[in-house]
C-alpha cells in the first residue's frame with residue numbers, strides 16, 4: 001500500500017465517525033471501540049513499521065499527514081489513539097526481543113493488542129531522568145517497585161512499558177497490565193473523555209530479561225527517536241484539530257444571522273478565522289520541514305510542536321468565539337476541541353520546556369531544564 005492509498009483508507013475509516021458519534025463517546029466517557037475497530041481493521045497501525053516486520057514502511061511526513069487527516073475529519077484529539085498505536089508498534093519492532101516481537105507485534109499491528117507508556121512519576125514530573133521507580137535483579141528476573149502517574153489508556157491496554165532505574169541507568173520493561181503487582185487508580189481530568197488516566201503503584205513486579213526493551217540503562221536514549229516522532233505526530237493531531245474547529249466555525253459563520261445579516265459577512269468575524277487559517281498553514285509547513293529534516297536536524301521538532309500548540313490553541317478559541325454563546329454548548333463541538341487541545345500545551349512536553357530547549361539548542365543560551 002502506498003501513502004496515498006493508506007491516507008485515503010484512513011480517511012474512509014475516520015470520516016464516518018462524525019461529530020454526533022464523538023459527542024456520544026465524550027458524554028458517555030468511554031473508549032471509542034467502533035472507531036478503534038475501524039482504523040485498526042484497515043491495516044494502518046503498521047503505518048511506519050518497516051515492511052519486513054509486517055508494517056507498511058511509510059515515512060514520517062506521510063504519517064503526520066495521516067494523523068492530521070484523521071484529526072481533521074472529526075476525530076480531533078482522539079487521533080491520539082491512531083498515532084500512539086503506530087508509535088507503540090514501532091517501539092516493539094525496534095526494541096523488543098525476538099520473543100516479544102514474535103508474540104506481540106502481529107497482534108498490535110492488527111489492533112488486537114494495545115500498549116501504553118508509564119514514564120512520568122508524581123515526583124519527577126517532566127524531569128524524566130529523575131524517576132524513582134527501581135528495578136533490581138532477582139533470581140532470573142527483575143523486580144520492579146515504585147509508582148507512576150498520568151498513564152493514558154491503561155485500562156484499555158494489554159501491555160505497559162514501565163521505565164525504572166537500575167545501576168546501569170533507566171531501563172524500559174514490558175509488563176502485562178493485568179499483572180496483580182500493578183495497582184491502578186483512575187485520576188479524574190477535565191477533557192479528553194475518550195481515554196482514562198491512571199496513577200499506578202507497582203509492588204514487586206517480576207519481569208523476565210526477555211521483556212526488557214532495548215539495552216539496560218539506555219531506555220531514554222534509545223526511545224528518544226520515537227519520543228521525537230511522537231512530538232511531530234502530536235503537532236499533526238493539533239493542526240488537524242485546529243482545522244476541524246476553523247472548518248466548523250466558517251460553516252457556522254456562513255449560516256448564522258445576527259443583526260439582520262450573516263455573521264460571516266462581518267470583518268470582525270472573518271479576520272480571526274483567516275488569521276487562524278494562516279497560523280495553521282504556517283504550523284503545517286514547519287511540521288513538514290521538521291519531518292523532512294528529521295534525520296539531520298532535530299531542533300525543528302520542538303519548534304513544530306510549539307507552533308502547532310500555539311496555532312491550535314488560537315484556532316479553537318477563535319472557533320468558540322465565532323459561535324458565540326452556542327460555542328459554549330456541548331452540541332456544537334467546538335468547546336470540546338478547545339478543551340482538548342489545552343492538554344497538549346502540557347503533554348507530551350510543556351510549552352515552557354519546548355521554549356527552554358529552543359533557547360538552548362537554537363540560540364545557544366544556558367540550558368535550564
Ligand SMILES: Cc1cc2nc3c(=O)[nH]c(=O)nc-3n(C[C@H](O)[C@H](O)[C@H](O)COP(=O)(O)OP(=O)(O)OC[C@H]3O[C@@H](n4cnc5c(N)ncnc54)[C@H](O)[C@@H]3O)c2cc1C
Pocket residue numbers: 116117118119120122124125126127149150151152192197343346347348349350351352353356368369
Ligand atoms: C492528558 C495527559 C496525558 C499524559 N499521558 C502520559 C502517559 O501516557 N505516560 C506518561 O508517562 N506520562 C503522561 N503524561 C505526563 C506528561 O507527559 C508530563 O510529564 C506531565 O504532564 C508533567 O506534569 P507535572 O505537573 O508533573 O509537571 P512539572 O514538571 O511539575 O512542571 C510544572 C510546570 O512547571 C514548568 N517547568 C518545570 N521546569 C521548568 C523549567 N526548567 N523551565 C520552565 N518551566 C518549567 C512546566 O513547564 C510546567 O508548566 C500525561 C499528561 C497529561 C496531561
